[in-house]
Amino acid sequence: xxxxxxxxxxxxxxxxxxxxxxxxxxxxxxxxxxxxxxxxxxxxxxxxxxxxxxxxxxxxxxxxxxxxxxxxxxxxxxxxxxxxxxxxxxxxxxxxxxxxxxxxxxxxxxxxxxxxxxxxxxxxxxxxxxxxxxxxxxxxxxxxxxxxxxxxxxxxxxxxxxxxxxxxxxxxxxxxxxxxxxxxxxxxxxxxxxxxxxxxxxxxxxxxxxxxxxxxxxxxxxxxxxxxxxxxxxxxxxxxxxxxxxxxxxxxxxxxxxxxxxxxxxxxxxxxxxxxxxxxxxxxxxxxxxxxxxxxxxxxxxxxxxxxxxxxxxxxxxxxxxxxxxxxxxxxxxxxxxxxxxxxxxxxxxxxxxxxxxxxxxxxxxxxxxxxxxxxxxxxxxxxxxxxxxxxxxxxxxxxxxxxxxxxxxxxxxxxxxxxxxxxxxxxxxxxxxxxxxxxxxxxxxxxxxxxxxxxxxxxxxxxxxxxxxxxxxxxxxxxxxxxxxxxxxxxxxxxxxxxxxxxxxxxxxxxxxxxxxxxxxxxxxxxxxxxxxxxxxxxxxxxxxxxxxxxxxxxxxxxxxxxxxxxxxxxxxxxxxxxxxxxxxxxxxxxxxxxxxxxxxxxxxxxxxxxxxxxxxxxxxxxxxxxxxxxxxxxxxxxxxxxxxxxxxxxxxxxx
Amino acid sequence: xxxxxxxxxxxxxxxxxxxxxxxxxxxxxxxxxxxxxxxxxxxxxxxxxxxxxxxxxxxxxxxxxxxxxxxxxxxxxxxxxxxxxxxxxxxxxxxxxxxxxxxxxxxxxxxxxxxxxxxxxxxxxxxxxxxxxxxxxxxxxxxxxxxxxxxxxxxxxxxxxxxxxxxxxxxxxxxxxxxxxxxxxxxxxxxxxxxxxxxxxxxxxxxxxxxxxxxxxxxxxxxxxxxxxxxxxxxxxxxxxxxxxxxxxxxxxxxxxxxxxxxxxxxxxxxxxxxxxxxxxxxxxxxxxxxxxxxxxxxxxxxxxxxxxxxxxxxxxxx
Numbered sequence: 001x002x003x004x005x006x007x008x009x010x011x012x013x014x015x016x017x018x019x020x021x022x023x024x025x026x027x028x029x030x031x032x033x034x035x036x037x038x039x040x041x042x043x044x045x046x047x048x049x050x051x052x053x054x055x056x057x058x059x060x061x062x063x064x065x066x067x068x069x070x071x072x073x074x075x076x077x078x079x080x081x082x083x084x085x086x087x088x089x090x091x092x093x094x095x096x097x098x099x100x101x102x103x104x105x106x107x108x109x110x111x112x113x114x115x116x117x118x119x120x121x122x123x124x125x126x127x128x129x130x131x132x133x134x135x136x137x138x139x140x141x142x143x144x145x146x147x148x149x150x151x152x153x154x155x156x157x158x159x160x161x162x163x164x165x166x167x168x169x170x171x172x173x174x175x176x177x178x179x180x181x182x183x184x185x186x187x188x189x190x191x192x193x194x195x196x197x198x199x200x201x202x203x204x205x206x207x208x209x210x211x212x213x214x215x216x217x218x219x220x221x222x223x224x225x226x227x228x229x230x231x232x233x234x235x236x237x238x239x240x241x242x243x244x245x246x247x248x249x250x251x252x253x254x255x256x257x258x259x260x261x262x263x264x265x266x267x268x269x270x271x272x273x274x275x276x277x278x279x280x281x282x283x284x285x286x287x288x289x290x291x292x293x294x295x296x297x298x299x300x301x302x303x304x305x306x307x308x309x310x311x312x313x314x315x316x317x318x319x320x321x322x323x324x325x326x327x328x329x330x331x332x333x334x335x336x337x338x339x340x341x342x343x344x345x346x347x348x349x350x351x352x353x354x355x356x357x358x359x360x361x362x363x364x365x366x367x368x369x370x371x372x373x374x375x376x377x378x379x380x381x382x383x384x385x386x387x388x389x390x391x392x393x394x395x396x397x398x399x400x401x402x403x404x405x406x407x408x409x410x411x412x413x414x415x416x417x418x419x420x421x422x423x424x425x426x427x428x429x430x431x432x433x434x435x436x437x438x439x440x441x442x443x444x445x446x447x448x449x450x451x452x453x454x455x456x457x458x459x460x461x462x463x464x465x466x467x468x469x470x471x472x473x474x475x476x477x478x479x480x481x482x483x484x485x486x487x488x489x490x491x492x493x494x495x496x497x498x499x500x501x502x503x504x505x506x507x508x509x510x511x512x513x514x515x516x517x518x519x520x521x522x523x524x525x526x527x528x529x530x531x532x533x534x535x536x537x538x539x540x541x542x543x544x545x546x547x548x549x550x551x552x553x554x555x556x557x558x559x560x561x562x563x564x565x566x567x568x569x570x571x572x573x574x575x576x577x578x579x580x581x582x583x584x585x586x587x588x589x590x591x592x593x594x595x596x597x598x599x600x601x602x603x604x605x606x607x608x609x610x611x612x613x614x615x616x617x618x619x620x621x622x623x624x625x626x627x628x629x630x631x632x633x634x635x636x637x638x639x640x641x642x643x644x645x646x647x648x649x650x651x652x653x654x655x656x657x
Numbered sequence: 658x659x660x661x662x663x664x665x666x667x668x669x670x671x672x673x674x675x676x677x678x679x680x681x682x683x684x685x686x687x688x689x690x691x692x693x694x695x696x697x698x699x700x701x702x703x704x705x706x707x708x709x710x711x712x713x714x715x716x717x718x719x720x721x722x723x724x725x726x727x728x729x730x731x732x733x734x735x736x737x738x739x740x741x742x743x744x745x746x747x748x749x750x751x752x753x754x755x756x757x758x759x760x761x762x763x764x765x766x767x768x769x770x771x772x773x774x775x776x777x778x779x780x781x782x783x784x785x786x787x788x789x790x791x792x793x794x795x796x797x798x799x800x801x802x803x804x805x806x807x808x809x810x811x812x813x814x815x816x817x818x819x820x821x822x823x824x825x826x827x828x829x830x831x832x833x834x835x836x837x838x839x840x841x842x843x844x845x846x847x848x849x850x851x852x853x854x855x856x857x858x859x860x861x862x863x864x865x866x867x868x869x870x871x872x873x874x875x876x877x878x879x880x881x882x883x884x885x886x887x888x889x890x891x892x893x894x895x896x897x898x899x900x901x902x903x904x905x906x907x908x909x910x911x912x913x914x915x916x917x918x919x920x921x922x923x924x925x926x927x928x929x930x931x932x933x934x935x936x937x938x939x940x941x942x943x944x945x946x947x948x949x950x951x952x953x954x955x956x957x958x959x960x961x962x963x964x965x966x967x968x969x970x971x972x973x974x975x976x
Contacts, residue, residue, distance in 0.1 A: 074740070074762070078769075099689035151690050209733050209741040211689050290731045290746070292690055299732055302852045303705040304949050305859075378952065393860055403860070410813035520856040525822065525848045526814035604850040606814065612826065612849055619827035621736040 031439060038435045045427050054426045054462035061460060063624035070623040073205050083206075091212040094158065098211055102154035110141055110369045112358030113150070119350035121323070125330035132326055136319040143377065145294060145316045146369035152293035153320070155211060155286075156279055159218040163275045167223035171230020171271070175264075176256070181231060191224040193593060193637025196285045197600040197614045198630020201623060204289045214291030222278040229271035233264025269332040273325060277509075280321045284314075284511035288618065298513050307385045307517050308378030314514040321509035389521035406528035409474075414527050418470035422463055429466070430454060436643045449642035452635040461632045467609035468599055469636060471527050475534040475595045480588060483539050487546025487587070488572065497547060504540035512537060512601045520605050530602025530611070537601075538594035542587045549583020550576050589644040596637045610636070688729055699920075699927045700729040702738045702747040705825070706851060707877055711944035712751040712776065714955035716934055718963055719970055724926050734827040739915075743769040748920040749931050753913045754780055754829060764915075771921045773914030777935040782829065782873045782907035784821070785884035790867040800839060800889050807842040809867045815844040822870040823847045824854040831903040832871055835889070838904035843869070858882055875938045877945040929975040936969060 077083050105113055114137040122130035140149040173180040200217055207213040237260050245259045261268070287295030297313035394401030421429070433453045437446035456465045490497040512533060519536075523529040553576050561575045577584070603611025610629045617626015688700065699720055703713045717728040731747055739759040741747045763770040786797055796802045807819035814820060821843045823832055832845045848854035854870070855878055861868045862882040872884060889906035896905040914931065921928050940962070947958035963970060 075767075077744070095689050102689055154689070204737060204740075208744045209731060209737055209746050287732070288734075289737070290733060290741070292688070292731070296732055299705075300703070300710070302850075303710070303732075304707055304952075305852050305855050306949075306952060309952070382952070389860070390863065394864060407813040415816075516850070517852055517856050520848075520853045521860060524812070524860065525846065525853050525857040526812070528813070529853075602849075605853045606846060606848045608847060608849075612847055615849060616826035619734040619736065619825065621740060 034435055034438050038431060041431055042428070045425070045431065049425065049427050052425055053422065054457035054460075058457060059460040059462075060458055062628060066624040066627060070205060070621075077206075077208075087206060090216075091207055094212040094215045097158045098154050098215065101157050102151065105150045105154055107362075108354075108358045109361035109366065110137075110146055111361035111366070112354060114138060114141075115357040116354045117323070119354055121327045123347055123350050125327045125334070129323070129327045129330050133323045136323045139319055140316040141369040142373060142375050143312050143315060144369075144374035145297065145313055148292075148294045148297050148313065149316045149320070152283055152291075152295065152317070155215060155218075155291060155293060156276075156283065156320075159215045159222065159279050159282075160272075160276050162215070162219045163222035163279060164226055164272055166219060167226025167228075167271065167275060168230050168268070170223070170227035172234065174227065174231035175234025175260075181235075184227065184231070188224045188228050189641075190634060190638065191220075193596060193634055193641060195597060195600050195614065195630060195633050196221050196282055197288075197618060198626065198633060200285070200289050201618050201621070201626045201630075204618075205621075205623065209290040211291060213289050214286035217286055217289065218279050218282040221282050222275040225274035225278060226271040229267045229274065230264070233267025233271075234260050236267070237263045266332060269328060273328040273332065276324045276328065277321060280317060280324070280509065281511075283317055284513050295511070298511055302513050302516065305517055306378065306382065307514070308381035310514045310517070311381050312377050314511050317511055318506055318509045322505055385518055385521070389518065392522060402522040403524050406523035406526070406532075409531070410526060410528050413474050414470060414531070417474060418467050421466040421470050426457060426462065433639055433643060441642060441645060445642040445645065449639045452638040452642070455635045456632045456639075459628050459632050459635075461610065461613070461628060464609040464613065464629075465632050465636055468607075468611065468633070471531055471602065471607060471609070472534075472592070472595050472599065472636070472640065475531040475538070476588070476591050478531065479535045479538045479542055479591045479595065482535065483542030483587065483591065484546050484584065486539075487543040488550055488577075490543060491547040491550035491576075492572075500543065504543060507536055508540040512598060516601070516605055525606035527602075527607050529605040530599075530607030533601055533605060534595040534598045537598045538591050541590045541594055545583055545587040545590060546580070549580035549587070552583070553579045585644075589641065592640045592644050593637065596633065596640060599633055690729070697725070697925070697927070698727045698729060699749070699924070699931075700731060700747045702741065702750045703730045703732045704735060704738065704752065705732065705827075707945040707949045708778075708875055708941055709752045710948055710955055711941050711958070712934075714948070714959035715936075715944060715962060715970075716751060716931065718956065718959035719973070720927060720930065722963075723974060724930060726927050736827065739763060739770070742915060742917050743767065745917050745919060748917050748924065748927070749773060750915045751931070751934070752776055752778070753915055755910050755913075769918050771916050771918045773916045773921070773932050775935060776912040776914055778875060778912045778938045778941050780873060780875070780910045780912045782871070784832075784887040784889065785870055785872045786887060787862060787865075787868065788883035788885045789862075789865050791885040798885055798887050800841075800887055803869070803887065804842045806867070810843070810869050812846070814846045818842050818844040819869065821845045822854060822857065822868060824871060825849070825851045828871075828873075829907075830871060831897060831900065831907070834901055834903045838902065839890070875942050875945075877942060877949045880942070880946055881950065926975050930973055933973040933975070935973070940966065940969070 108116060114134055117137050118130045118134040121133040137149075140146060170184060174184045175181070196217065199220060200213075203213045203217045203220075207216060241259055241263065242255065245255050250258065283291070283293065284295040284298050287293070287299045290296075294313045294317050298310050298317075301307075301309035301313060392402050394403045424432075430450050430453055434446050434450040437449040456462060486500065490500050515533065515536060519529040519532050523532055557575055557579060558571060561571055566574065599607070599609075599611040600614045601611070603609070603613070603615045610633050613625050613629030614633065616622065617624075617629060701713050701716060703710055713730055717730065720726040720728050731741065733741055733747075735754070735756065736759065738747065738750055739756060742750055743763045764772065784800075791798055794806065797806050803819070810819035810821075811817065812820045819842060821832060821836065821841075823830055823845050824847075826847065826849065828851075835841075836843050836845055848857060858868065858870060858878065859882065869887070870884075872878070878884075890904060892906045892908050897903045897908070914934070916924070916928060916931060921932075924931075944958050944962050947953045947961060948955055951958075953961070
């Protein structure tokens with residue numbers, strides 16, 4: 001669960017600011033209309049519908065059919081033709097490919113793999129990424145994680161290749177055909193908010209525990225961004241160029257291969273980059289269903305309550321993510337540049353050096369990372385965590401300990417919020433959702449939001465969903481306060497920005513399982529640590545988007561305000577922040593989506609509600625509980641996304657994608 | 658564009674043709690990470706708690722060092738582990754706390770799993786309070802007096818009632834029914850994972866705060882945080898038959914081993930060894946403590962135990 005979405009670069013001048021007077025009047029007018037409509041509906045509703053939670057008569061119990069489905073799969077898994085003749089082959093193909101990649105990596109030996117990583121990075125991205133790659137792989141070895149790293153790498157390579165292929169094909173279809181685009185858009189939108197935990201269960205049920213299930217779950221998770229960005233790139237092709245190519249008499253296939261795809265290279269590479277990040281985000285979650293590798297080490301360390309060991313296995317994941325991100329990003333920036341002098345020769349050199357290093361490694365009999373060259377970082381880390389939790393947990397003079405904060409946060413924020421939401425009559429909730437979505441979006445987004453919210457009621461999980469909603473709202477509020485403050489600070493001070501960047505990188509890619517224990521040690525079991533985990537996860541994206549938005553403010557506007565004698569404060573509040581409004585709105589939306597993505601993780605530290613149900617479903621093999629909770633999280637995600645998604649971004653997506 | 662649709666169709670047909678001929682049995686698949694050399698491999702399921710890790714660590718050590726097998730381990734929750742065992746993804750579960758539904762389905766009906774005998778360890782689930790608290794208030798160990806102390810066990814999460822801390826969703830629990838049926842002024846708070854529950858208990862213990870928790874024996878945490886069991890109404894055969902009406906304590910369960918049926922017949926020395934593997938609660942605890950408290954790797958811990966207990970494990974080896 002890394003960066004779920006590619007944030008669209010914040011655009012300058014937002015629509016409302018530059019809208020002509022008539023439009024603006026309509027906007028105000030529309031707001032008033034919605035307000036009046038809401039009040040009328042409130043009065044009518046209270047007279048006709050009364051109060052109370054979602055009525056039981058409107059809920060559907062799915063446990064019967066879901067249990068029967070699950071039983072059918074278990075009974076027919078070993079004999080039904082669908083499994084023998086189709087799914088079995090899929091599963092075998094995955095095992096064979098992962099095994100092939102793993103054997104190649106093993107045969108290269110540690111020196112060969114490290115050299116290959118460095119040289120490939122050098123060829124596609126440059127010298128600095130190459131050095132980073134070599135250092136990262138060496139660090140994985142130093143941490144004593146060489147073999148698990150290779151296992152994870154083999155699984156990742158296969159999963160990413162499959163995701164890029166599948167996502168690319170879907171994106172191609174959506175990019176070329178309007179009908180496909182209309183069909184795929186809502187599916188991809190839904191995938192974006194689907195929590196990974198929710199579909200581990202069906203995948204395991206069909207494929208059983210192990211690598212095939214893990215790879216397929218990863219592909220389901222990592223393919224959508226590729227599809228989305230491919231479609232975006234193909235649809236965004238310059239009309240002038242396409243016209244010119246067509247007038248030269250190129251056939252459809254030629255147009256695609258010589259013009260459309262090359263023009264979309266940047267988006268395609270960004271798609272690959274996003275797929276890789278998503279796939280790595282799944283590495284640890286997939287270990288719950290037997291993926292092995294680094295994720296499994298993190299998961300086992302968690303069981304032994306050993307933060308240090310979890311970190312030792314988590315750091316290689318972060319390193320892999322950072323390296324792959326830097327390399328693919330640098331490669332993306334190079335796209336379009338003239339090919340280097342004698343590129344073929346340099347590739348040959350890279351290949352040759354790799355071969356020589358690999359053979360040398362093999363001859364010297366050091367295929368596996370030498371045991372003596374490892375550093376055990378677990379004890380000092382555990383010491384530091386123990387010290388921190390012992391001294392911060394309670395009894396800190398003046399401010400009180402973290403446990404006291406957590407208790408107060410629960411009593412003063414979470415409890416009233418949950419109580420309030422659950423006290424509201426169900427139709428008022430729907431009405432509020434609809435009105436908010438209308439205010440910020442269009443009729444269509446409002447309809448989606450209301451329907452998704454109603455679906456939660458129909459699924460029969462209204463109360464737990466509102467419990468989750470209250471936690472999400474609290475987490476988003478905290479994330480925004482912290483994130484915007486940090487983002488503004490980072491934008492105004494280059495030095496702080498530079499210090500912050502690697503920290504944010506680490507928090508965004510660090511598997512959440514690693515910080516579950518520290519979070520509980522600081523805040524106790526309950527909803528407060530769940531909120532804390534969500535904040536840690538969502539904060540980097542919010543800081544980044546805010547900083548980017550504030551930085552992108554037109555320098556001329558800033559300059560003129562300065563020449564008018566505005567103080568730093570005035571500049572910030574009256575020029576920078578208002579002009580960065582689109583970026584701030586995007587930050588809200590991203591914050592919501594990301595916080596929701598870790599609701600299930602919250603279930604592991606006492607957050608209860610839907611997150612706990614999703615975990616329970618997986619742990620007990622209970623499709624009825626797990627799938628319903630997962631579906632409800634998706635519906636909640638759709639609702640919140642629509643309620644916070646500004647219209648202009650949708651317009652952009654509508655035109656572009 | 659009809660051309661693209663045609664191409665997509667062709668691709669789909671090709672894919673089906675490619676994969677569609679011949680049957681592929683998912684149950685006879687091995688892990689892609691299995692050893693490259695042609696060696697005999699055994700796959701064991703490790704559950705998330707440390708006691709189970711101790712069983713697997715010792716079994717693994719002996720299989721590798723004494724019998725020359727290669728051992729893979731897979732970490733899975735209890736119920737999915739049954740599923741994996743039936744499919745042959747794992748060869749054995751060494752510690753099971755009783756899953757009657759799964760036993761009926763896989764052993765009696767499908768015949769894909771066979772029993773592997775007692776592990777030798779007796780498991781017991783119960784409600785526990787820290788011993789430092791029980792010493793000050795001896796009557797807290799009777800369930801009838803629990804309501805008197807509800808205030809002391811209150812937390813931010815328990816909403817004005819006392820908190821009964823429960824753990825991972827994969828564990829067997831009747832606690833909600835127990836609280837209702839015994840009319841206790843308590844709220845069950847689910848920690849969601851054992852790691853979270855242990856961390857919370859350790860934090861409480863550091864400050865000598867009172868708490869009431871669902872917990873189980875044998876467990877290494879008792880060595881670190883001494884806890885005393887609260888006596889619930891005595892367990893009688895069948896008193897926990899209906900989940901909603903349970904009002905009695907948890908039973909003492911002799912923990913069981915289970916083997917994949919195919920492996921049990923054709924697994925040679927490894928299967929014979931795993932069937933004979935049988936130790937005691939104390940032995941398991943020793944190894945578990947080394948893993949969880951001294952932070953030894955499971956392999957080191959197993960190695961240390963094996964060195965000191967040769968008489969015990971010699972008997973497990975097939976003659």
